[in-house]
Amino acid sequence: MLVFNNKVDLNLCLQSKSAPNFSIGFVPTMGALHDGHLSLLKESINNNKLTVISIFVNPTQFNNAEDLEKYPRTLDNDIEKIKTVSEAIIVYAPTVEDIYEGNTTSQHYNFDGLEHQMEGKFRPGHFDGVGTVVKRLFEIVKPNNAYFGEKDFQQLQIIKKLVEKEKLPVTIIGCPIHRDSSGLAMSSRNQRLTDEEKRQATIIYRVLNQAKVLFGTKSAKEVHNYVAKSFAKIPNFDLEYFEIADEKNLLTCVRKSKNKKYRAFIAVFVNKIRLIDTISLN
Numbered sequence: 001m002l003v004f005n006n007k008v009d010l011n012l013c014l015q016s017k018s019a020p021n022f023s024i025g026f027v028p029t030m031g032a033l034h035d036g037h038l039s040l041l042k043e044s045i046n047n048n049k050l051t052v053i054s055i056f057v058n059p060t061q062f063n064n065a066e067d068l069e070k071y072p073r074t075l076d077n078d079i080e081k082i083k084t085v086s087e088a089i090i091v092y093a094p095t096v097e098d099i100y101e102g103n104t105t106s107q108h109y110n111f112d113g114l115e116h117q118m119e120g121k122f123r124p125g126h127f128d129g130v131g132t133v134v135k136r137l138f139e140i141v142k143p144n145n146a147y148f149g150e151k152d153f154q155q156l157q158i159i160k161k162l163v164e165k166e167k168l169p170v171t172i173i174g175c176p177i178h179r180d181s182s183g184l185a186m187s188s189r190n191q192r193l194t195d196e197e198k199r200q201a202t203i204i205y206r207v208l209n210q211a212k213v214l215f216g217t218k219s220a221k222e223v224h225n226y227v228a229k230s231f232a233k234i235p236n237f238d239l240e241y242f243e244i245a246d247e248k249n250l251l252t253c254v255r256k257s258k259n260k261k262y263r264a265f266i267a268v269f270v271n272k273i274r275l276i277d278t279i280s281l282n
Contacts (some may be wrong), residue, residue: 001083003091006098007140013090014052014142023048026143026170028134031055031093032072032188033081036178040147041085043175052141053082055093060106061129067274072191092141099136106132111161117250118243118265119154119276130155131162138168146170151177151185153263153278154250177278179205185277192273201270203234208279211242211264215281220244220253223264231268238269244281 004010025044044051062068106128115127178186183205231239244253247261262281
């Protein structure tokens, strides 16, 4: 397995493998890999001649210094997990300097309002950081296709908007949320949960499923009240937000329309560990 820590060597390798009708699939990650990431790799392998995965904890998308410091970094273990999928996958694990070249700041983006909803409200500057690093990674790897999980559905929509606005030559492919047998959405942050906290956190998906049922006959406000009450009863759980939004523009649903697709979004702190999830309501 080839592992590169700098873009110069990575580009030399990718250029040496280039050929007519040669497609590169790309899976950008922040490491601490789980089966959800591996499912993205498998999707890429099935549809491209070559697959590249990046492992980079991007400092510019963290508005909380403590969260950045505590984010799990497990490169050696990540590489072993990647090998279980394929030894032919190329790993790009750059330094901050290799990505930002001494200027670790975010570019400001206008994502047509997508950036002001949900995560954007509670994590100022987050999507500027996401847009900056994803654009930079696309410029370095030059993929034909890039794969992202739908757990971060708002991020997925923003990256599609980034590609559209910046006219980047890459196709963005969203892949289904990968859950463990309990329904808990797989996340790198889950590694910070105790076994008991993981068990308790399964309520997030159960509440989302009940919200979906209720949305069939109740108003968005009534569903919101149900969710808020559900988490108010649980010690050590802090509901940061629950939103029902239009999938296309991410605007909060005030009154349901038959012609729109809606999605529920949630962020919950479990003993200060922040978990997000989402579910389609149509």
